[in-house]
Amino acid sequence: MIVEEDKKKEKKNENFLVDLCECHLLLKNRSSYELLSICIHCLLKAASVKEESEENQKEVEIALLTLSHIDRYYFIRQELYLKEITEIIKNHQEHRNLTQLAYQSAWEFLINRFNTNKFLEDTVSNELHFGREAARELEELTRNVNWKKKEEEMSKEEAKEVLIIKRWIETIVIYFFRCELWNEELVELIRSISYVYLAAKDDYSIISYRCIYFLRNAAKLRFVRVEDLLKGGAVEAVLEEMQRPTLKKVMTNECCQFFMNVSNRLNEKTVNKMEEVNRKATKRKVYEKLEEEGYEDIIVSF
Structure with missing residues (x-):
């Protein structure tokens, strides 16, 4: 149906094609390159509409959310997406026309392409x-959430913001694992x-576990400076996690690994004298x- 609708020269139903592409990408684990190409082109076109009505924002959000679900191991030629997704991100940076989930999804789609490009x-x-x-999006979302509430006590909007925070953390993890450019x-x-x-x-x-997991892994990456960890x-x-009265074994392991990575x-x-200084x-x-925060006392208390 997608291929047939895309081939129409006249009376092509663009909205119908968008719906088909969203269903296909969200429901199928695998896709042919032909179908993937049609879907990416169609959804990026839908996400590039600059009208700022609430209805249009929702349609753009769904299109970008769908694109973010494309498996990161798919090889996709950058001429199929790079110009369009770059323009979407830059336009939002200038006009703030996307929802928070749409903006996060645009970045996730792009960073998922690191695996093959x-x-x-x-x-x-x-x-x-x-x-x-x-960093700015994550900190703004964090300020908006009432962290004293349990997730089940949150409103629909608050729960959505927590979900977006989780998605940002995972996207940042992928970025650090796949990018080697300092x-x-x-630091931000x-x-x-x-x-x-x-x-x-x-x-x-x-x-909280994913945050500590991220910091532990960041500490061993060569392009992340130990000074960045201090400043950040x-x-x-x-250290805050290590002093918690109900510290779990898995968190103890992550914390100790962090300091082992830093120590290494x-x-x-x-050999560079300036770097050695x-x-x-x-x-x-x-x-x-570590001395100021009582690190040795924390270790002894274990």
């Missing part, structure tokens, strides 16, 4: 400023994850922070 790193990091944008906005991303952890730690174990509040967040990084010597200075800062 490493050349996207510079576009995503330096042209579209993923770090800055994701820029100063990484780390700070935003630490901020979410501190807000969610009491009653939202899934979110990662050390404080992990700080003990790696370099910086490493030693960072090492002093980390040890001072």
Whole structure:
């Protein structure tokens, strides 16, 4: 039906084709490249409409949400999507015309393409400023949520915001795992994850675990500097978790792995004299922070 509708030269029902493409991508695990190409072109066209009515915003949201579900291991030629998705993201940055879920979904679709296209790193990091944008969105969403409520007590809108926070965290995890390009906005991303952890730690174990999991893995990535972890509040967040009275084994493991990764990084010597001076200075800062927060007492208490 999708192929037949797409081939029509006259009387093509665009809305019907959008509905078909959304159903296909949301319900099928696998798709032929022909069908995938038609669906991506159709949904990006639907998501590029700039009218800001509530009804149109919802249609754009569903189109982008659907695109975000495309398996990250699909190879898709960048000429099929890059210009359109870049324009959608840039237009939102200028006019704020997308819903929060639509904007997150646009980024997720793009970052899922990292698996098969490493050349996207510079576009995503330096042209579209993923770090800055994701950090701002995540912190704004976190401020809007009443974290003292249980999820089952939340309104529909509040529950949706928690869902979007979860999606942002997973997108940021993928970004860190697939991108090896450092820029100063990484500190903002780390700070935003630490901020979410501190807000969610009491009653939202899934979110708080994913935050600590992210920080543990970030600590061992070569392009993330230990100084970035300090500036981003990662050390404080992990120490906060370690001092909780009901610390679970899995969280104990993640926290200890974080400090093992940091320790390994700080003990790696370099032949570059300037880098070695910086490493030693960072090492002093980390040890001072650990001493200040009572890290040795925490370890002994285990």
